[in-house]
Amino acid sequence: MNLRKYFIMGSQNCDHSPEDILEEAAKAGITAFQFREKGGGSLTGQDKLALGYRLRNICARHHVLFFVNDDIDLAEPLEADGIHVGQDDMRPEKVKEMYPNKIIGLSVSNQKEVENSPIQLADYLGAGPIFTTSTKEDAKQAVGTEWIKTLKQQYPGTPIVGIGGITEQNAAFVMEAGADGVAVISAIAGADNIETVIRRL
Numbered sequence: 001m002n003l004r005k006y007f008i009m010g011s012q013n014c015d016h017s018p019e020d021i022l023e024e025a026a027k028a029g030i031t032a033f034q035f036r037e038k039g040g041g042s043l044t045g046q047d048k049l050a051l052g053y054r055l056r057n058i059c060a061r062h063h064v065l066f067f068v069n070d071d072i073d074l075a076e077p078l079e080a081d082g083i084h085v086g087q088d089d090m091r092p093e094k095v096k097e098m099y100p101n102k103i104i105g106l107s108v109s110n111q112k113e114v115e116n117s118p119i120q121l122a123d124y125l126g127a128g129p130i131f132t133t134s135t136k137e138d139a140k141q142a143v144g145t146e147w148i149k150t151l152k153q154q155y156p157g158t159p160i161v162g163i164g165g166i167t168e169q170n171a172a173f174v175m176e177a178g179a180d181g182v183a184v185i186s187a188i189a190g191a192d193n194i195e196t197v198i199r200r201l
């Protein structure tokens with residue numbers, strides 16, 4: 001499982017075609033993608049599903065891991081490789097029961113969340129927000145790269161991706177803290193030159 005360059009996106013993050021953005025990102029070397037159709041201006045129902053299919057197919061053609069965010073009912077029709085859930089989403093125990101063979105990603109932002117989570121069921125942890133972000137409407141306060149070091153000390157065998165406010169300029173600090181990858185939305189979805197940003201990440 002390669003989470004080194006993990007791109008997350010929904011149509012609400014795009015100022016032009018999401019398919020074109022993902023195609024360019026996939027060609028440039030992202031290793032994982034999460035379909036996160038969520039928040040103001042996002043699609044719902046059949047439109048959401050149809051976009052999910054198109055994005056899933058782009059990932060399949062480029063051998064990029066495909067994850068769905070929150071909406072676990074999309075995992076089967078979209079043949080997702082995995083599902084990412086946070087603290088307010090379906091519990092990992094239930095996700096595991098429904099999809100024993102899919103990769104499970106779990107968000108943890110502080111020690112209390114770690115203590116309340118079945119970390120052993122998570123195939124990777126999303127740690128953040130590392131830096132300040134305005135992309136997620138309900139983002140918590142930035143926790144800094146120390147949070148990655150803390151998690152890595154406790155769970156050395158569990159892959160960790162940093163998320164939140166990560167750019168080509170600060171990604172190296174996240175990796176130096178021990179992360180296995182960086183997860184980004186705006187750094188790629190809003191890039192003038194997607195290929196350059198992905199190379200530098």
Ligand SMILES: Cc1ncc(COP(=O)(O)OP(=O)(O)O)c(N)n1
Nearest residue numbers: 069070084085086087107126163183
């Ligand atoms: C890789 C990764 N890490 C963290 C998150 C955040 O998940 P969550 O806290 O459930 O918030 P939403 O993304 O659902 O708004 C993520 N999506 N991906």
Ligand SMILES: Cc1nc(C(=O)O)sc1CCOP(=O)(O)O
Nearest residue numbers: 128129133135164165184185186
């Ligand atoms: C989806 C998400 N989850 C976060 C967390 O802290 O768990 S921060 C975040 C938004 C990431 O967007 P950007 O790369 O544009 O900052």
Ligand SMILES: [Mg+2]
Nearest residue numbers: 070085086089
């Ligand atoms: Mg969630």
